[in-house]
Amino acid sequence: MPQTKTPAAGPLAAPRQKADPIRALILGGTSEARALAARVAGDARLYAVVSLAGRTSAPLASPLPTRIGGFGGVEGLKRYLTEERVDRVIDATHPFAARMSANARAACAALGLPLLVYTRAPWSPVEGDRWIEVEDNAGAVAALGEAPRRVFLTIGRLGLADFLCAPQHYYLIRTIDQPPENDLPPRYDLILERGPFAVESELSLMRETKIDRVVSKNSGGRETYAKIEAARALGLDVVMVTPPRGGDARVVHDVEAAVAFLFGEGR
Template identity: 45%
Template sequence: MSGADRILILGGTGEGIALASALTSLPGRRVISSLAGRVANPKLPPGEVRIGGFGGVEGLAAYLRENKIRAVIDATHPFARRMGWNAAAASQTTNTPLLRFERPAWMPQPGDHWIDVADWDEAVNVLRGKARRVFLALGRQELAPFTALKDIAFVIRAVDAPDADLAFADAEIVLARGPFKLADERVLLQSRGIDHLVCKNSGGDATDAKLQAARELGVTVIMQRRPPRPDVPKVSDVQAAVDWVRSL
């Protein structure tokens, strides 16, 4: 690579920030991080930042052409399924190299009691008639299916406050951003008498303490498995991504 090659990072994750920090230190690279804008006050990575969608595959392809993007790194959340497929299609259309940076998924450990589900409707069916006090560690935009469970008390943790019109019969809102400490997660589960935890298999270290606490306390975990992603080159550490950029 030569000159000020533009590297587009599809970010919004801790990995995206780490990648931007590493790549901005490389000579001859101009790093642009794109954030979806779903969080009110996101933590911004170094380098240039754009916030908002592209307008689907065609919009992203147009952006890659117009901005002469040399390479794309998809460091979006493992559950950002649409962006992953859009990135693969736009990169193929424009012949732009694409790398997927993906944190390893969590795996159940001895002592865990996990129930895998494909979506939140399935999670609701699992909880119905079995759970009494449930900790929802989800994004605020994914809470609506659980409002159907009127006989369950919920503790809901999110970065931003959920919509006020969500009709939960009994819900406590906890606004917080990870990483979370094991001791604090243990206190949260114990003090609220949580018997079920609902979360996505996001992977990573920032929010896995809740799983350790659930294991210690015998709390059942309803785990949404990851959606399929396109088959593209993939790495799971920053140095491998930096090496990939250097090799272009």
């Protein structure tokens, strides 16, 4: 069952009064969601709840009331939005949280609710980058080839099992939380660490472990970009998994645009 942390102001389901604030749901779990929460916390015009999927064992604290756990698909999300009388939804999930984003689009479309996607812009290759762009983890495995490599695998905890079919490689795996033991390849080292990371430390790490190829999701932002800069400096190929294609919801990359949407200044 979802866990909910609610401050003294009361749940969204409290009876509406004439001067009730705007009610919003922020689908979070990212630095963008945290920045938005910090920006609007304490504003009497708004009552917002941040929803986290619960995939990280120790999520960073939010200044807004927080619920943790899934909704039960599109129907469950529709039920939540209806029962809580939500006026607006912001999808500030991870760029690769494709299922949650699709559920949000479907639920908001069915209920006629305004939806905004607030996300970081994806990275773009610059001079010196040696990217091999692929659509998914299967493509990343294929791009590694048959010859044994020393791979810096930075795709997060989910999806590691996709690389079990290529056990000939050594993997340096970095995640926030401990992955399931059965998802780990035969030859690996594991780093449990949360960004941001510095270019100097990434360079030292890759040199010391003799990495010759990096696998990364193109999740954008500055927190983990240092590995891309380090790979460029070392002349390494980066197998870059491209973000999933989204729907037709409006997308912004700026916190002020997200704030304007919450207060009815954009749809």
